Amino acid sequence: MIEPTGEAGSGMWALTWRRYRRSRLAIIALVYVGLVSLIAIAAPVIASSSKASLIGFGPNDVDMVNRLHPPDERHRLGTDELGRDVLARMIHGARVSLTVGLLATAMALVVGSFLGAIAGYYGGAADWLVSRAIEVVLCFPLLFVSLAIVAFFGPSVWTIMIALGLTTWTNEARYVRGEFLRIREMEFAYAARASGARDSRIIFRHLLPNALAPVLVSASFGVAYAILTESALSFLGLGVPLPTATWGSILASAKDYIEYAWWLVIFPGVAIFLTVAAFNIIGDRFRDALDPRSD
Amino acid sequence: MLTYVVRRLLYGVLTFFGITIAVFVLVHSVPGDPISFYVGSHGAQSLSRPVLEEIRHAHHLDESLIRQYGWWLRGIMTLDFGNSFIDHQPVIERIASKLPNTFLLNLIAFLVAAVLGVPLGLWSATRSGQPIERASAVTSFLLYSLPSFWVALLLMQLFSVRLNVLPLFGMTSDDYLDLGAAMKLVDRAKHLILPVVTLAYAQLAVFARFSKSALTEVIRQDYITTARAKGASSGAVLWHHAFRNALIPLITLFGLSLPYLISGTVIVEQIFQWDGIGRLYFEAILTRDYPTVLGLAIATAVATLFASLFTDLLYAAADPRIRLEAR
Numbered sequence: 001m002i003e004p005t006g007e008a009g010s011g012m013w014a015l016t017w018r019r020y021r022r023s024r025l026a027i028i029a030l031v032y033v034g035l036v037s038l039i040a041i042a043a044p045v046i047a048s049s050s051k052a053s054l055i056g057f058g059p060n061d062v063d064m065v066n067r068l069h070p071p072d073e074r075h076r077l078g079t080d081e082l083g084r085d086v087l088a089r090m091i092h093g094a095r096v097s098l099t100v101g102l103l104a105t106a107m108a109l110v111v112g113s114f115l116g117a118i119a120g121y122y123g124g125a126a127d128w129l130v131s132r133a134i135e136v137v138l139c140f141p142l143l144f145v146s147l148a149i150v151a152f153f154g155p156s157v158w159t160i161m162i163a164l165g166l167t168t169w170t171n172e173a174r175y176v177r178g179e180f181l182r183i184r185e186m187e188f189a190y191a192a193r194a195s196g197a198r199d200s201r202i203i204f205r206h207l208l209p210n211a212l213a214p215v216l217v218s219a220s221f222g223v224a225y226a227i228l229t230e231s232a233l234s235f236l237g238l239g240v241p242l243p244t245a246t247w248g249s250i251l252a253s254a255k256d257y258i259e260y261a262w263w264l265v266i267f268p269g270v271a272i273f274l275t276v277a278a279f280n281i282i283g284d285r286f287r288d289a290l291d292p293r294s295d
Numbered sequence: 296m297l298t299y300v301v302r303r304l305l306y307g308v309l310t311f312f313g314i315t316i317a318v319f320v321l322v323h324s325v326p327g328d329p330i331s332f333y334v335g336s337h338g339a340q341s342l343s344r345p346v347l348e349e350i351r352h353a354h355h356l357d358e359s360l361i362r363q364y365g366w367w368l369r370g371i372m373t374l375d376f377g378n379s380f381i382d383h384q385p386v387i388e389r390i391a392s393k394l395p396n397t398f399l400l401n402l403i404a405f406l407v408a409a410v411l412g413v414p415l416g417l418w419s420a421t422r423s424g425q426p427i428e429r430a431s432a433v434t435s436f437l438l439y440s441l442p443s444f445w446v447a448l449l450l451m452q453l454f455s456v457r458l459n460v461l462p463l464f465g466m467t468s469d470d471y472l473d474l475g476a477a478m479k480l481v482d483r484a485k486h487l488i489l490p491v492v493t494l495a496y497a498q499l500a501v502f503a504r505f506s507k508s509a510l511t512e513v514i515r516q517d518y519i520t521t522a523r524a525k526g527a528s529s530g531a532v533l534w535h536h537a538f539r540n541a542l543i544p545l546i547t548l549f550g551l552s553l554p555y556l557i558s559g560t561v562i563v564e565q566i567f568q569w570d571g572i573g574r575l576y577f578e579a580i581l582t583r584d585y586p587t588v589l590g591l592a593i594a595t596a597v598a599t600l601f602a603s604l605f606t607d608l609l610y611a612a613a614d615p616r617i618r619l620e621a622r
Contacts, residue, residue: 025433132306132309132310132313133313135306135310135313136310136313136314136317137317138554138599138603139310139314139554139596139597139599139600139603140314140317140554140592140595140596140599141554141555141557141558141561141595141596141599142554142558143558143559143561143562144557144558144561144576144591144592144595145592147561147576147577147580148321148580148588148592149321151580151581151583152325152583153325153326224440228440228442231442231444232442232443232444232562235442235444235562236561236562236565236577238580248444251444251445251448254448255448255566258448258451258452258456258463259456262452265445265448265449265452268445269442269445269448269449272442272445273437273440273441273442273445276440276442277436277437277440280436280439280440281433281436284436
């Protein structure tokens with residue numbers, strides 16, 4: 001296993017990190033993702049009904065007098081049609097977006113890496129079958145399939161995760177397969193085989209860690225896509241069920257009050273956009289940093 | 296070339312069966328009595344047992360799963376997707392009646408994206424390493440990260456609510472039928488602008504990125520260096536040697552973008568109340584109109600299959616390396 005090394009290291013990860021941090025945009029994206037993650041984790045503390053919390057409102061606290069109220073001292077990002085604080089709902093919405101994004105990508109990673117590894121390592125019939133399966137999945141419009149799965153099996157964080165995982169594993173599978181085809185012919189792979197290691201050990205202990213880098217790049221794009229799709233599903237009313245706050249569901253109610261409630265349109269949209277952009281930028285710069293030609 | 300074509304077509308047939316199996320498995324793993332796929336979940340409760348048994352028999356639900364798949368596949372092959380639960384019209388006719396609206400919208404969006412995106416990408420590739428190239432790369436990334444439903448809402452708010460120059464949604468105005476021929480055209484065009492922009496901007500970014508990386512790849516090739524070494528001007532090198540070869544990979548992109556266009560159609564048609572297949576699909580999902588959902592899922596997947604077959608063959612015709620490598 002290659003471990004990320006410290007400052008003076010010259011391993012692949014240390015070199016990659018040194019190349020990565022040259023991009024100011026990439027650092028900003030990383031810091032942004034870190035911040036949003038912290039906010040998501042701390043959401044119940046930051047935004048709750050207790051007076052001690054930073055925002056002073058929970059995501060479902062109703063302020064009947066101030067419905068559809070523009071941003072002011074009390075509700076810094078305004079309120080929605082039920083008088084709920086938009087900032088509090090957005091803070092809790094970050095939890096949903098990040099959870100779904102990470103879980104769906106984790107699922108795609110596990111399924112994709114497993115199938116890609118088997119296809120690349122064994123070749124032949126296994127490779128043929130996995131390649132045909134990828135071709136079939138790529139024929140379906142992903143949002144069509146996700147919508148059907150979520151609607152028919154009942155919307156929840158888990159069905160969304162499964163719907164996204166089942167439709168997006170093909171990228172990871174293709175990357176892992178490609179890497180395996182390359183590295184299974186390398187000397188360390190022969191050495192492992194010659195020393196009598198079982199196939200499963202060669203695949204998971206020796207080859208997979210070395211195929212990880214390009215897969216992590218595609219995982220970063222995967223998180224971006226999953227967050228985008230989750231918010232689209234919520235916007236269409238088929239996301240994590242109400243009253244759970246999600247960025248997409250705030251935008252859905254914004255649609256009905258578009259004539260004057262501009263704050264409902266602007267803030268959750270900016271949150272989705274920045275988060276998706278951050279994961280896309282991290283993936284892009286990480287890919288550049290892995291490329292030795294960029295030195 | 297012929298072996299390549301035959302092989303590719305055979306794989307296409309296999310993929311078609313894969314598509315039908317995937318949909319069949321998915322549908323049969325949905326919890327609940329499969330009879331609700333034929334009479335709707337409400338219908339199943341109100342019917343008496345003998346009637347249910349009869350329906351079961353008529354739809355082959357009393358046979359093995361393999362045989363059920365066979366019957367279902369036979370229906371698909373003859374373009375019989377069954378009747379909608381909602382209006383009891385054949386699904387295939389419902390799809391056919393909405394398809395032109397979706398086609399018009401997507402064709403225009405696709406053309407706008409290609410006409411603007413491809414030259415933009417090629418141009419930024421020739422400015423490699425300059426600040427303008429970095430800036431355009433970041434811009435296309437940001438465009439790509441914008442949620443389309445948010446863009447739609449922003450456009451509606453700006454152009455329909457604040458400026459009041461474009462209609463909020465719909466395909467035509469209420470007084471459309473009273474308009475003269477020229478005004479009818481203007482009215483339709485006005486209704487097209489916002490949905491087209493919403494569909495096109497992300498595609499544009501994809502086209503720009505793709506054509507940029509295609510040209511960057513070509514410029515690295517030895518024959519470009521050779522052409523330069525001969526003393527050809529950089530304009531001539533780009534025009535005669537680089538551009539044409541960079542355009543070949545774009546063929547695959549045109550085939551691959553179909554499923555993305557269709558996915559985008561669901562959101563755009565729903566927001567702008569555009570009467571196409573995306574909206575038909577979404578409403579079928581909400582009303583659990585299974586025959587329409589299945590029919591559209593199969594139809595769009597098969598359309599993508601045909602598009603990818605077509606582009607692969609076109610690609611092989613344009614680039615001999617493909618068909619020779621594949622033997």
